[in-house]
Amino acid sequence: MGENKNQFTFEEIFKQNERRIHFHINRLNIQDSNQDFYREGIFALWNAYETYKPDKGPMATYFNYNIRNRLIDMIRKDNRRNEVQETFIIENIADFNDGNYIRSSDSSTSITNVSDTVLENQEMWQQLKAQLTENQWKWVYYHIIDGMTLKDIAFQENKTLEAVKSWGKQVRKKLRDNEFRKVIDWKV
Structure with a gap:
């Protein structure tokens, strides 16, 4: 791995670059109430720290690239999951409520036509x-x-x-x- 590993621990790198994670979260207009994207950003930073090769370019650029792309991948994954859920709901709504009954968790009531x-x-x-x-x-x-x-x-x-x-x-x-x-x- 790179020389930087011997020079800096991940904790030091994290303290110096934590703002990058927040920057990309804000730049991508992500609402991160559960801190899922923040955690993903930390993981991306750690992964970039582990795989960085000094001869390939500046460390800051590599960190930015990894964090941003990891967050975008997570957004896409969430969007796909939401689309699948919406499609499932739309396709199965008729099975749940066929128009003749109102169903709840414990009962079923007939609807007047x-x-x-x-x-x-x-x-x-x-x-x-x-x-x-x-x-x-x-x-x-x-x-x-x-x-x-x-x-x-x-x-x-x-x-x-x-x-x-x-x-x-x-x-x-x-x-x-x-x-x-x-x-x-x-x-x-």
């Missing part, structure tokens, strides 16, 4: 549908009656999320208008 309850007054919905644009009615039907998320509606209709939100804003604006409610004969 919203569309059966909401659609009891067909005439009311027909009056509303006649006064709305096609897209506004899609928002009412899919979001209010069917309970779909705005994201799902946007995907299904091949529209942007903002477009679907706009449909909902237009419907809510109409429903707040007393004259409109008289036209559709709502006594709400």
